[in-house]
Amino acid sequence: MTTEVSKTLIPVEEIERNFREIEPALSDTEARLEAQRCLYCYDAPCTQACPTHIDVPAFIKKIASGNVMGSARVIFNANPIGASCARVCPVEALCVGACVENTLMHQPIMIGRLQRYATDHAMREGAPQLFKPNPHNGKSVGIIGSGPAGLSCAAFLARLGYQITIYEQKEKAGGLDTYGMAEYKMAQIDSLTEVSWIERMGVEIKCNTKVGTDVTLEELETRHEAIFLAVGLGATSRLHIPGEDLPGVYEALDFIDQVKTRQWENVPIATSVAVIGAGNTSVDAVTQAKRLGAEHVIMVYRRSQKEMPAYHYEYELAKSDAVEFQWQTAPVAIIPNADNSGIAALRCVRTQLAPAAGKSKRAEYQPVPGSEFEIPVQMVIKALGQQKRVSFLETIPGINLDPAGRVKVTPESMQTSNPKYFAGGDCVNGGREAVDAAQHGKIAARGIHFVMTGERIQLAGLDDFKFPIPLTGF
Ligand SMILES: Cc1cc2nc3c(=O)[nH]c(=O)nc-3n(C[C@H](O)[C@H](O)[C@H](O)COP(=O)(O)OP(=O)(O)OC[C@H]3O[C@@H](n4cnc5c(N)ncnc54)[C@H](O)[C@@H]3O)c2cc1C
Ligand code: SF4
Known part of the structure; x- marks a missing residue:
């Protein structure tokens, strides 16, 4: 058994096989027959x-x-x-x-x-x-973030004749479509191909450009008539337990980011891996750790299986990959190995249903006294959900956030409380699916166009244009 986080536990050819798409493309005949059904x-x-x-x-x-x-x-x-x-x-x-x-x-x-x-x-x-963009209308919109929300808004506005610049802090565009999707669902190249067709509609994407550091908000406000915030969410939430910063502890997003490079020899993996959390990201982490060759992958969740936030079919996928589950189990410490160079175990406590308190509808769990035990692992992946980008959002004058740190918008237009700014995607809904972010981008494009021109346009898949709440011009 390997005792440290190591590089490639199984041959690279086997890893490549494990990461083949789980839903391959349909042939012409299969597609035609299925469509006829x-x-x-x-x-x-x-x-x-x-x-x-x-x-x-x-x-x-x-x-x-x-x-x-x-x-x-x-x-x-x-x-x-x-x-x-x-x-x-x-x-x-x-x-x-x-x-x-x-x-x-x-x-x-x-x-x-x-x-x-x-x-x-x-x-x-x-x-x-497929689409012939309108001639340039002389108006410019800046978009912060090149994930599904930013790309969708950019594509609709480019078709309407706007000059669009997307500012992206990462090296590659596409947001979590490029850096977060489980590799067996979608390879990075497929996301980048889609990005390139949006670029060919005339959208400019400035990568390696962090707004707030490489370019200021004031500069953006001078360059563009409107700004669309599509910044998504930030880093994984912390556990706040001893040992959290030991070598061998990873954030799920960083781990998945490494998988997406397909440079298997650089992707961290160990024989026994604990993944903390039971959402869809946790499933992505456990199934990918298994596909990299980990023998034991254990999902640790403080509530019961009934409360698991992951979709049912995602849970079924984890089960079919022989993932082990520790329900009603909360981590209390990550134990270092003898020379502090890595991890020896994850110390946990069992939990039990707490007596109903207040108005909370969610089942709450509390530790069972004296139930501590250790799971021997060499790697821990934290998948506790992402934090909101509150510190960045608070630098924008006049932007209102709700108590959970989400940007408040007028839903018919995605306009924020600062009339020059619109927002959409995970930074507004708190984290849903790529397709929800794409819809936000579309609604924002229509809202921006209305505020700039007063024209009420129809876009496919949006209700009849009616703005019960008057939009604020600028
Ligand atoms: C691990 C994981 C797996 C997922 N799997 C699925 C799935 O299978 N199916 C699905 O539908 N959804 C999935 N989702 C959810 C989906 O990825 C998100 O809902 C979607 O990407 C949100 O799009 P967005 O554009 O709002 O944000 P993001 O995709 O997060 O894009 C935001 C972009 O803004 C950039 N940015 C942030 N701040 C700045 C700044 N100051 N300057 C410049 N750029 C900045 C970021 O670098 C990023 O590229 C998954 C999410 C995670 C975390
Ligand atoms: S939810 Fe919509 S975008 Fe997603 S696969 Fe179904 S039809 Fe397509």
């Missing part, structure tokens, strides 16, 4: 369940009739990051979960995989020609 429902529940309200029956019908480019157009018209969403959307909880075939006790239509079939085709065949 669709009932093309009127007022389709899948379209309603999709946060960007893609006209699902329309794009599937176009695949069935052989018009694959037209199908891609329907998708990208409602969701500019439709290729990423096809791979990473939790479809069982969204479009596929709503498919009427479920109620008929049939296999639901593979909407995500059909979406991927059409968008991959368009990427290969020249997606940029």
Whole structure:
């Protein structure tokens, strides 16, 4: 047994095999046959369940009739990051979960995989020609952050004729689509391909440019008529237990970031790994640690399995990867090895349901006295959710945040309490899915256009244009 965090526990070829996409592309015949199964429902529940309200029956019908480019157009018209969403959307909880075939006790239509079939085709065949941007209207919008929210807003505004600059602090654009998605769902290259087609619509992306450090907010305000905040969330929350800073303790996002490079010899891994937390990010961490060759991967969660926040199918994936679970278990310390060069164990305590307190609907757990025990591990991954970027957001004059640190916006336009700033994505909803961020970007594009021009435009997948709350001009 390896006793330290080491490089590659299994041959690289085996790791490559383990990280092959779990949902590979459909062939032409498979796609055509699957598309022909669709009932093309009127007022389709899948379209309603999709946060960007893609006209699902329309794009599937176009695949069935052989018009694959037209199908891609329907998708990208409602969701500019439709290729990423096809791979990473939790479809069982969204479009596929709503498919009427479920109620008929049939296999639901593979909407995500059909979406991927059409968008991959368009990427290969020249997606940029799908939309002809309006001539430049002489107005400029700055976007902070190049994740799903920023890219979506940029694509819609570029099509409307705006000059768009995205400022991105990381080396590569795409936000968590590029740096966070489990590698067996979507490889980094697929996210970057999608970024490049948005760039070819005329969007400029300045990477390695952190707003607040490399360029000031004041400079942005001078350069641009409006600014869209799409900064997402920040670092993983801390555990606040002894040993948290020992070598061998990783934040889930840093660990996944390393996996995304596919430089397997540099990705930290150990024979026994504990992952703390039970959300979707924790599942991504446990399943990827397993695929890197860890023998024992243990998910540690202070509540019971019933309260696990991860989607059910994500839990099933972790089970099928032989992940071990320690429910009602809270970490209390990370124990160093003999020479303090790494970790020997994770010390935990069992928890039990606490008596109902106050108005909280969530089951609360408290430690069971005298129940401490140790799990021998050489690596600990913290997956406790991300913190809000409060310190950055508070530097923007007049921006109101809610008590949880989310940016407050007018939902019809995504305009913030500072009229020059709009916001969307994880920094507004506190962290949901890529497709929710894409929808925020679209709503913000319509809101920005209205504030700048007074024109009420329709964009695919948005309700009729009505702003009950008057927008503030600037
Ligand atoms: C590990 C993990 C796995 C996930 N898996 C899935 C999944 O399978 N399916 C799914 O649908 N969703 C998934 N999500 C959620 C999804 O990634 C997010 O909801 C989505 O990326 C939010 O988009 P965003 O644009 O708001 O933020 P982000 O994608 O976080 O993008 C924000 C960008 O802003 C940049 N930025 C921040 N501050 C500054 C600054 N001051 N200057 C310049 N740039 C800045 C950041 O570097 C980043 O690139 C996952 C999330 C995590 C953490
Ligand atoms: S964007 Fe996501 S939720 Fe919407 S139809 Fe496509 S796969 Fe389904």
